[in-house]
Amino acid sequence: MSAFLKLSLLSRYAFLAGTLALSLALVLFLDNAVGRMIFGLSVALLIVGIYDLVQKRHSITRNYPILGHARFMIEAVRPELRQYLFETDFEKLPFSRTQRALVYARAKNEPDQRPFGTILDTYLSGYEFMGHSVRPVPVPDPSSFRVTIGNDQCRQPYSGSVFNISAMSFGALSANAVMALNKGAKIGGFAQDTGEGSISPYHREHGGDLIWQIASGYFGCRNADGSFSPEKFAKQAADDQVKMIELKLSQGAKPGHGGVLPAHKVSAEIAETRGIPVGRECVSPAWHSSFSTPVEMVEFLGKLRELSGGKPVGFKLAVGQPWEFMSIVKAMLQTGIVPDFVVVDGSEGGTGAAPVEFSDHVGMPMREALLFVHNTLVGTGLRDRIRIGVAGKIVSAFDVVCALAIGADWVNSARGFMFALGCIQSQSCHTNKCPTGIATQDALRQRAIVVPDKAERIASFHRNTMHALADLISAAGLDHPSALRPHHLARRTNTTDFKLFSQLLTYLKPGELLESDVANELYASSWKLAQAESFDAARGDTAQ
Numbered sequence: 001m002s003a004f005l006k007l008s009l010l011s012r013y014a015f016l017a018g019t020l021a022l023s024l025a026l027v028l029f030l031d032n033a034v035g036r037m038i039f040g041l042s043v044a045l046l047i048v049g050i051y052d053l054v055q056k057r058h059s060i061t062r063n064y065p066i067l068g069h070a071r072f073m074i075e076a077v078r079p080e081l082r083q084y085l086f087e088t089d090f091e092k093l094p095f096s097r098t099q100r101a102l103v104y105a106r107a108k109n110e111p112d113q114r115p116f117g118t119i120l121d122t123y124l125s126g127y128e129f130m131g132h133s134v135r136p137v138p139v140p141d142p143s144s145f146r147v148t149i150g151n152d153q154c155r156q157p158y159s160g161s162v163f164n165i166s167a168m169s170f171g172a173l174s175a176n177a178v179m180a181l182n183k184g185a186k187i188g189g190f191a192q193d194t195g196e197g198s199i200s201p202y203h204r205e206h207g208g209d210l211i212w213q214i215a216s217g218y219f220g221c222r223n224a225d226g227s228f229s230p231e232k233f234a235k236q237a238a239d240d241q242v243k244m245i246e247l248k249l250s251q252g253a254k255p256g257h258g259g260v261l262p263a264h265k266v267s268a269e270i271a272e273t274r275g276i277p278v279g280r281e282c283v284s285p286a287w288h289s290s291f292s293t294p295v296e297m298v299e300f301l302g303k304l305r306e307l308s309g310g311k312p313v314g315f316k317l318a319v320g321q322p323w324e325f326m327s328i329v330k331a332m333l334q335t336g337i338v339p340d341f342v343v344v345d346g347s348e349g350g351t352g353a354a355p356v357e358f359s360d361h362v363g364m365p366m367r368e369a370l371l372f373v374h375n376t377l378v379g380t381g382l383r384d385r386i387r388i389g390v391a392g393k394i395v396s397a398f399d400v401v402c403a404l405a406i407g408a409d410w411v412n413s414a415r416g417f418m419f420a421l422g423c424i425q426s427q428s429c430h431t432n433k434c435p436t437g438i439a440t441q442d443a444l445r446q447r448a449i450v451v452p453d454k455a456e457r458i459a460s461f462h463r464n465t466m467h468a469l470a471d472l473i474s475a476a477g478l479d480h481p482s483a484l485r486p487h488h489l490a491r492r493t494n495t496t497d498f499k500l501f502s503q504l505l506t507y508l509k510p511g512e513l514l515e516s517d518v519a520n521e522l523y524a525s526s527w528k529l530a531q532a533e534s535f536d537a538a539r540g541d542t543a544q
Helices: 002-012 014-029 033-054 059-063 069-086 097-107 175-188 230-237 268-274 294-307 322-335 356-361 366-379 397-406 415-421 451-475 521-529
Strands: 128-130 146-149 158-161 163-165 191-193 209-214 242-248 259-261 282-284 313-317 341-345 387-391 410-413 489-492 498-500
Touching: 014 033, 033 059, 059 069, 097 415, 097 451, 128 397, 158 163, 158 242, 163 175, 163 451, 175 191, 175 209, 175 415, 175 451, 191 242, 209 230, 230 242, 230 294, 242 294, 242 341, 294 313, 294 322, 322 366, 322 521, 341 366, 366 387, 366 397, 366 521, 397 410, 397 451, 397 489, 410 415, 415 451
Parallel strands: 163 191, 163 410, 191 209, 209 242, 242 313, 313 341, 341 387, 387 410
Antiparallel strands: 128 489, 146 158, 259 282, 489 498
């Protein structure tokens, strides 16, 4: 046993001992330039090794001086090695190589066809497909793929594309990224959601349609104490470039979680855009100060509609406790105030930075959340008056088809348009060192984005995705995406069977929630727990 321990000890320090021996041997060759260079390198390694022996922070290098650093170096480049050399085409980390390649090709107007057939295993459980018709119709014009948003309480309805840019703030994105996205939206005739960071000068540079998101920080429309300012809101909302107002309750990547922009990141530009002091920590609370009950919330939405001159007003949320959304719907019924739209953000949504537990385990995934919101509005007779937008890892035309067939009226994409800008999924958004200049405020890094070129790519990605959507619905015998229904899609349930989405998913009948007997237990129990006067569950009984 003693001999084994000695051998173990010797092997652990062998590299350090060898470095020492090499340094001593090279003393004889100091009159040679190459010898001096190697001697200098060996002495440097020897110093590192001695430091490793005495330092107390890393046990690996304390036990394996010099050699232990190899572990840290390999670990540092592991994500890049995996992404470029080892991951398969369909590993979604969080987007697969196939998904990224499709976006890149469409953004650059390169061929996106594939030879030799699918490389998917079509007999694998979970495989999804669309049923085509024996009577396909002529391919419709993608420019007609629009949806009118605005009910009878809205005075300025908006005709929006079925595919738009999801919420991404200036501050999270660079100035050049914001300008390229907005110019692309202008070229392609679709909308850009500002994100909660408000409307920056870069959003206004090219005049693309904007969906102005108002979050708990009320950036761009706040008083000095952080409360909502009706006067500042009305002034910004009056701008013709602002087409809709979106009240953000929560987002998919970190639902129920506020945010903090560190003081050193609050530049003069960001401070001016958000209406906050320069160089001071910027807090986005987890909850709104303007309302505390469902009734107060829908009344606040009504106030925003009036202050904006009657523009479409709605709210965005990641669905969590189901009765809370139903409480908002009960408040609509009680007050008679009906928003024009709801945007559903799935828990698979992205963000610049979020706690891992929130990203992985909080909130409903997009499809379940979309179905729940759609059913609740159908079951209360409000669906015809409220449009539904949805976001959550949507990058292809088939992703769009799935969302619309389940119940959405339009879809938003954030990371899809980031890929079109040139994002390489380095996952360094939170470091301010984005290698492509998209998610950074570093002026030198963001100059990598040439706005006119990237704007064309944004427009091309949208245009080519809409053409692919047109081909898909044509094959299904439809002339507009709004005609998509759950029976147009199917999912394999095992190696021998598949079911239509209409068979897999539960759909309520119009007005069913207003009747005394609701068959589905989730909807029935959640509806009983919901109350317009409070977000708390009625009777405090959340177990039913």
